[in-house]
Amino acid sequence: MNTRLIAMDVLYLTIFISMFGQINTETLNDSKRLYEKLLTGYKKQLFPLENSTKPLEVGLSLWLKMINDFNDVNEVLTIVVALRMNWTDPSLRWNPKDYGNTDTLRIPSADIWIPWVYVLNSVDTFEPIGKDATFLALICSNGSVTDAPGAIIKSNCPTDMSKFPFDVQTCTLKFIMWSAGPAFKLTSNSDELLMDFFIPNAHWNLVNHKAYVVQDKKLYTYNIDICIQRKPLYFTVIIILPILLLCLLNPLVFIFPIESGERMGLAITVLLTFAFFLTIAANVVPTSSSPMCFLLCMIFSIITISGFIIIGVIISARCHYVETFDHNSSFEIFFNFCCIRKNGRPLESKKLHGKDVAKVLDILFCTFSYVLIFISIITYIFFVKYG
Known part of the structure; x- marks a missing residue:
């Protein structure tokens, strides 16, 4: 009797593994087919403009991980951030039913077009955020793309030392799509910074922060205001x-x-x-x-x-x-x-x-x-x- 029960359990377990193993294999095959379909003939050097009369909207939000350093003598603020960008690429759309109901796909951002966002008041290097790093981009079936490259940013921050050592400094980081002109429109996804992974600094307290977009003659800049207060002890x-x-x-x-x-x-x-x-x-x-x-x-x-x-x-x-x-x-x-x-x-x-x-x-x-x-x-x- 016990032998028969054990044999039945083994049979059910074999059927269960076979069914779910087949599902995983099909999902992986669907992802492979979808990946090949999206990137076949895809030119990442071209702007994904579906209608040249309308600018491409790029939504931005910033994760502030930590305030690494603030050199008040040289007026340089060093922070660790992740810039979350989302836009719509019409070349990356598909019907989920054709690929096993696959709604999303994560691929290396180096394989697709991504916005080149620069820090306008950078004091270190003037290059796109996450240019030489590898991050995964999330693509949805409707063509929506989300990428969140991380970077260590060194920006200029004019200081007001009149109340030292009880001073409060406000630094503004300006992000811009250089050479993009009116073909792109930057928008802010949040009025504040994303603080989910923030690590406090030993010398400075984060007092306030906000994010907003400034438009000047069809040129958009995404501004981040970071207000920090010195620990005077x-x-x-x-x-x-x-x-x-x-x-x-x-x-x-x-x-x-x-x-x-x-x-x-x-x-x-x-x-x-x-x-x-x-x-x-x-x-x-x-x-x-x-x-x-x-x-x-x-x-x-x-x-x-x-x-x-x-x-x-x-x-x-x-x-x-x-x-x-x-x-x-x-x-x-x-x-x-x-x-x-x-x-x-x-x-x-x-x-x-x-x-x-x-x-x-x-x-x-x-x-x-x-x-x-x-x-x-x-x-x-x-x-x-x-x-």
Whole structure:
């Protein structure tokens, strides 16, 4: 009994394999016949224009795989994309019933005509997308063809570094069918980029993106706007925080005792440190940046304030070693004016001691330096947030 059941199972399995094996063989043969039929006499060098009075519509959409790099000094954006193109080729139509109900066929794109789409603002090479690569094109029975060649694109992207390192950059990629003229019409299949396979970048956040077609005198360009925002943590820790710390320490040179002789050395050291950070920031910002980076302006203003601090140190030290000032000297007139404003009467003594003058000047210079530094920092913060 068991032997009979096993024999019946083997028979059914043999019939099943034979039936589906025959179907697969017929489908493969149908595909071979269809492939030979479509490409026999096919000229891929000719434009597939069924009616010369109407332009051939080529629909475009872009898969953004990743933002590989953005060189803000050289103003070059490098991205990895796949450009999806679809059009209708009347020479690639067939009746599915004649080929085993085969509705679609995938063949190498090198065997058929494909649109030559160029990146107009490319900085690397000016050649069609996917020119030397091999991709599969999907052909439907109604003559509709879809091809999605991939490429690494390097395009020019003018930068606005005014708010560095909190800047947002908008780059526009322009795709065009070069030398095609009015025979072709580009259309956008989507208002946004296709982000199914997107990999985030370590240094930039993708803020916004859009796709649209621009027509200028029957010449179409397919434009892609990519808006990216810098991740500011690295430059904040490396540049901004040390500068803020030095800004707090710089006016404190007036607290040092003049007799120690360390005031001038510390003031010059802080000034040179500011110059060092200015060099670091300048190396990141392109020389052609317009408008100018406001962080560089802030550092330059702080360097100027640091220079005034050195001058204040010199004046304070000079006054410290003067025993007394003569009657009607500029210092005595100034201090008498301050006392009249404060107490309503002038100083009783006609002589001013140099150490007393130096102490008052230290307080004035320290306070004034902090006010100027505070104004510079607040101006930068206000510009970055609201400018």
